[in-house]
Amino acid sequence: xxxxxxxxxxxxxxxxxxxxxxxxxxxxxxxxxxxxxxxxxxxxxxxxxxxxxxxxxxxxxxxxxxxxxxxxxxxxxxxxxxxxxxxxxxxxxxxx
Numbered sequence: 001x002x003x004x005x006x007x008x009x010x011x012x013x014x015x016x017x018x019x020x021x022x023x024x025x026x027x028x029x030x031x032x033x034x035x036x037x038x039x040x041x042x043x044x045x046x047x048x049x050x051x052x053x054x055x056x057x058x059x060x061x062x063x064x065x066x067x068x069x070x071x072x073x074x075x076x077x078x079x080x081x082x083x084x085x086x087x088x089x090x091x092x093x094x095x096x
Contacts, residue, residue, distance in 0.1 A: 033069045036062050039081065040074055052089045059085065 038045040039055075039062055050058065059082040063075060070078065 033065050035069055035074075040070075040077060052085060052092070055085050056082065056089070 036058065038048055039058055059078055062070070063078050063082065066075070
């Protein structure tokens with residue numbers, strides 16, 4: 001029983017430390033330029049429905065923020081999503 005309590009307290013501590021690290025990293029970012037979590041990882045998207053043109057516009061706007069806001073991997077992800085969205089637009093407008 002003592003071992004379970006020890007393991008649980010270690011897990012709880014590591015979760016709290018991880019959450020604190022994430023929150024402090026986010027608060028260190030420029031407050032005027034926040035990440036668009038909906039575009040990046042499909043989080044916090046409640047009620048957001050964009051047309052393809054709006055999605056392209058949003059992706060371009062986020063990519064333009066560059067490394068001031070996003071990591072290189074995140075920018076790569078946004079660029080891939082932009083590429084996929086442009087392909088979708090091409091399929092819809094050209095018919096394939």
